[in-house]
Amino acid sequence: MSSNPFRTGRGRRGATALALATVLALTAAACGDDGSGAGGDKGDEGSGKGEITFWDNNGGVRTDIWKEIIADFEKANPDIKVKYVGIPAESVQSKYDTAIQGGGLPDVGGMGTAMLSAFAVQGALDPVGDRIDKSALKGKLSQAMVDSVLSAGGGKELYTVPTSANNGTLWYRTDLFEEAGLEEPSTWPKFFEAAEKLTDTGKNRFGYTIRGGEGSIAQALDATYGQSGITSFWDGDKTTVNDPKNVEALEKYVGLYKKATPSADVNNDFKKMVAQWDSGQIGMLSHNLGSYQDHLKALDGKFRGIPNPTQEDGTRVQISNPVDGLALFKSSKNKEAAWKFMEFAVGHESNSKWNESAGAIPSNTEAAGDDWIQKAEATKLAAAALNDGTIKIVQLPYYLPDWNAISKADNEPNFQKVLLGKMSAKDFLDTLAEQLNEAQAEWKQQQ
Numbered sequence: 250m251s252s253n254p255f256r257t258g259r260g261r262r263g264a265t266a267l268a269l270a271t272v273l274a275l276t277a278a279a280c281g282d283d284g285s286g287a288g289g290d291k292g293d294e295g296s297g298k299g300e301i302t303f304w305d306n307n308g309g310v311r312t313d314i315w316k317e318i319i320a321d322f323e324k325a326n327p328d329i330k331v332k333y334v335g336i337p338a339e340s341v342q343s344k345y346d347t348a349i350q351g352g353g354l355p356d357v358g359g360m361g362t363a364m365l366s367a368f369a370v371q372g373a374l375d376p377v378g379d380r381i382d383k384s385a386l387k388g389k390l391s392q393a394m395v396d397s398v399l400s401a402g403g404g405k406e407l408y409t410v411p412t413s414a415n416n417g418t419l420w421y422r423t424d425l426f427e428e429a430g431l432e433e434p435s436t437w438p439k440f441f442e443a444a445e446k447l448t449d450t451g452k453n454r455f456g457y458t459i460r461g462g463e464g465s466i467a468q469a470l471d472a473t474y475g476q477s478g479i480t481s482f483w484d485g486d487k488t489t490v491n492d493p494k495n496v497e498a499l500e501k502y503v504g505l506y507k508k509a510t511p512s513a514d515v516n517n518d519f520k521k522m523v524a525q526w527d528s529g530q531i532g533m534l535s536h537n538l539g540s541y542q543d544h545l546k547a548l549d550g551k552f553r554g555i556p557n558p559t560q561e562d563g564t565r566v567q568i569s570n571p572v573d574g575l576a577l578f579k580s581s582k583n584k585e586a587a588w589k590f591m592e593f594a595v596g597h598e599s600n601s602k603w604n605e606s607a608g609a610i611p612s613n614t615e616a617a618g619d620d621w622i623q624k625a626e627a628t629k630l631a632a633a634a635l636n637d638g639t640i641k642i643v644q645l646p647y648y649l650p651d652w653n654a655i656s657k658a659d660n661e662p663n664f665q666k667v668l669l670g671k672m673s674a675k676d677f678l679d680t681l682a683e684q685l686n687e688a689q690a691e692w693k694q695q696q
Contacts, residue, residue: 295583306359308335362401409574554627
């Protein structure tokens, strides 16, 4: 075993494999054609009529718009009724896990790429690629989102129909930039120049706010790959995270801490980071499209949201953002009716309506051209960057069973050590790389 003090060894990996084996065993014991909807139940196409159950993976936040779409669907399909169940985002994964083991899975469920592989590997999901090819959705889904879903599921099957993406956005204060005579931070050199020039610690003004707490790893990797220009997460069976170009890029990014950012940033989760930026004393913020309404209320239009900075030659590289989607559960006894609902929900009109409500990028490429998105500048720019074919997306390995543990529990504390000068950027990325390479090797052995 490695002597590296920051490495989590095979003990946890073995525990992960044992836990998965236990889940699969429990699943098999719970299965059978008893109508309980347990994981592993093969289900049936059904009559295409009757009642289906839909679990919303962000219940409460999007309940109203889903109920509107369901009403539209039931009007167009009077022989099908949709039972809506709203589940809070923070508890949806445990809810699915419980149902896979003990029964009670829905016919259709909302599912993001971050949790997709955990359910695909348990055999709980029906692949939907062939259904898409035979439907009105063929050729009308964002290829970038399809690629992310395919990668998250292990690369062989498409396990959800993508509905939306919430792309990384660089928000900046137009009034502060104008006062300082700065151009918009459209490239990484302009970003770093602005971070420095907008900082006046004596007046408690800073150029940037960095995410040092929960959720920090994805943002740090976005800035790292965006600067280095490396376009793949893997080089053969080894990760590129600790490539020397990435080490140099991360060093420059974390170098902003306390020089061009508040010291409190070391504990920032997204809520603290957004609230801090909305206070009006900070020039730039990296976050997704979801915080637009917060900025609008706080900053009275004195801001813009643009896609992540490019390199000087205009090349834009970013990591994959979680893509939300609709999954068809294998245990469904009425897959024909369930698919009709999914196809309707991701159709032009419904997908446009849902994403306008959420302020997200529609997966349906026809919806991406609708009037509302032309008027929502940040979303319009993000959609164009995602869909114009020029962006290079580094696919994060959501398919690895250990990905969440590695990117959160193992390395968020280490990233804080980097910010505080207690760990070098190289040691941080080397530690991350060692864990990822081991997880990738174990995953490939199971294929």
